[in-house]
Amino acid sequence: MIIEFSTKDDFYHAADGFLNSSWDSVTEHLHEFEALRGAINGLDHEDESNRYWASAKQTLVSATALVQQAVEFYIKGRIANVSPYLLISGNPQTWPRGANKKDIEFSAFRTLDAQDLIKVHDTVCPERFSDQFIQWNESMRTIRNRVIHTVDKSLAVTPEEVINSILYTHSYFNASECWFSSRRKYLENTPVNSMKSIRSEENYESHLTHTLLVDYRLTIDILPPAACKKYFSYDKKVKSFHCPSCSHTVSCMDFWDDEFIHDCAKTYQKLSESEVYLCRLCGHEGRILERNCEEYGCEGTLQDSEYGTCFSCFAENALQQSN
Structure with missing residues (x-):
């Protein structure tokens, strides 16, 4: 048989x-x-x-x-x-x-x-x-x-x-799975990332997210707006920000410099008819607050509601505690 x-x-x-x-x-x-x-x-x-x-x-x-x-x-x-x-x-x-x-x-x-x-x-x-x-x-x-x-x-x-x-x-x-979700699974099982010693490193997640963000940027740079909308629900015509959750993750990389963030895609976009922003890569949802950044020399006025991340210098500000 x-x-x-x-x-x-x-x-x-x-x-x-x-x-x-x-x-x-x-x-x-x-x-x-x-x-x-x-x-x-x-x-x-x-x-x-x-x-x-x-x-x-x-x-x-x-x-x-x-x-x-x-x-x-x-x-x-x-x-x-x-x-x-x-x-x-x-x-x-x-x-x-x-x-x-x-x-x-x-x-x-x-x-x-x-x-x-x-x-x-x-x-x-x-x-x-x-x-x-x-x-x-x-x-x-x-x-x-x-x-x-x-x-x-x-x-x-x-x-x-x-x-x-x-x-x-x-x-x-x-149809139900975004390419970058599938891509992440593939990267997690590449020969080097399949090793327990690599997976146990503190910055393992940082390197993985950084790779995806850089590839995301290269992809939306070469694809026309219609293709970005079709495959990623990404609108190249609206103002986008670096996702505060992804930014927080990649900042934990060894030898990280804030300038490196500019190699990463701006995946944080405002949902239509809403004040909520959504990361088209990791799915993080949040709101943007209008507050002056506490970092010395930074003139940024927009911060993430969860992390307090400044969208200008990427420093994490202390959030006001609600009563």
């Missing part, structure tokens, strides 16, 4: 890994290019930018192929949730030798080809894919095939396109 079936969770976990690997490769270049920008003469910026991203072409197209691989695993996960037997491809003559005489693992069987996944999915799953998704997936498969099977000199992909593809894929298959 067949043993060790792959479940929906197994396929989804692997798909999440592909997306995060794609994200790592793209954001690594975004970080690097940002660090180099300060050394580029303003007049040469466009030319130097074109040279940099042209040299990063292989990384970007490979990252795109990883996104397509993730899509295939998400689809397989949905099919496996109905029955993993539906994923087995070919007639019995093509099955592994001796499959009828001994227990054999599911992974030994050939599974459905990518071109057949959507047809099988829409036949056995209660919710069929939309026409928009099918068209998008076909274009992604075309790119992946060009990457895997040949060297296409005309193929070009931008960082924005890869990031958008990652977010589109994740939101389509994980």
